[in-house]
Amino acid sequence: MVPESCPPRENPDVSPVNSSNAQDSVKVQRFRRFMSLVLTGTPSLSKLFDILERPDQTEWRDLKQQLIARTSNVTLVGSLAIAGSISFVTSKSPSPIAAWDNAVPYISLCAGGLCSVLSVVSGLGLVMFLNAVQRQTVRDIQASTFRLIVVAILLAMPFFWLLMGIIVPIMGLVVAVWLGDDTFAKAGATIGITGLIGTLLVIFISLY
Template sequence: MPEDHVEDNSTTPGLPRLVCLALFGTPSLKGLLRIILANDKRWETQRQLMIDRTTNINTVSALVLPTAAAFLTTSSPTAIVNWSHTVPYVCFLAGSVFATLSLLSGLGVLGFVNTLQSDAVKEMLYNKRKFFERITLLMMPFLCLFMAGLILVVGFVSAVWFGNSILAKTVVMTGFAFFIFMIFMTFDSLSVNKDNVRGYENMERLHVTTRASADMTTEPSTMCQL
């Protein structure tokens, strides 16, 4: 397993590697294929992780959908928020659509993962259309849920913005700024800069060389004392 990861890290570009890590837990499709062909517990563990992740996304989508529907079917209880305005109402409508897409695509992903075999991965490696189709299917539950959450947050912020409370607008806009910052930090933490990795490796080699030089300098001094 470690050998596979070393090889994949050196041959897979940054974005495809990040996508494969997020979807399959391996740095590349070739790494996933090796796990499947090995026919051991690693693949069953990997499959279960993918199923659990998709199930969790489906659960969240199922909770988001009625929440968005509640905003669509009720009026604002106070003048502080006004989600009857066109902008927040359209956002809540779009959020419910994306939540539905996330739920439906999640069901498709569960069916695909449960029947995923080595031939399907080989076909993805050979046929770009199949690769695009299946990667898109695997990404849709998370992407649609992410879009649903983002649009619903924008809808709620705009509902407060079209309200009549300056204090509420200030608090919500501050929270929205932190929300955007959190999204940026999350995606930035998922990416790996290979220059930083090489810098760390060079630093470690320098430390090893320095320690070796220090040891070589210490040995003659010890012998002279003897």
């Protein structure tokens, strides 16, 4: 009697590991797409270059106008933030409710103004880059990892510095209120900063 051959045993470790790696890869791709959408306004840098190299330049012109309009809005808001920071830094505290002239709020307002300046400057640089970029420029960028990283940073800088230029002064103003002597103002500042954090979380989660 010929013994029946046993079926090959399955390795229980292979499938879970592969599944875990696949899930990690998907999470990384989603995170990269999320960061690209938040900072540059495009799904990915490679998608941007792919659109630029297509024979039909209509899609690229539309995308370029969208990026320029987005950057222009960022620089406009950054300019307003600069003016607001300067007005607070150059004026004395009008009431004991908030200690604007304390070290922490004062430095925060100065830092916020500097971040807004960097947002405006990098935004102008990005607009110049978008107006000058051509197909050959894309090929040169893709051939150099260093230039690819630099372009990615340039695309992200205007929004990043604007975000810092908004968050840092707000944190400084909250500290100024907490250093004051008004309980209701402290409660209002706490509620306001909680609402800001909640709003940012809703925006980020919806994009992610």
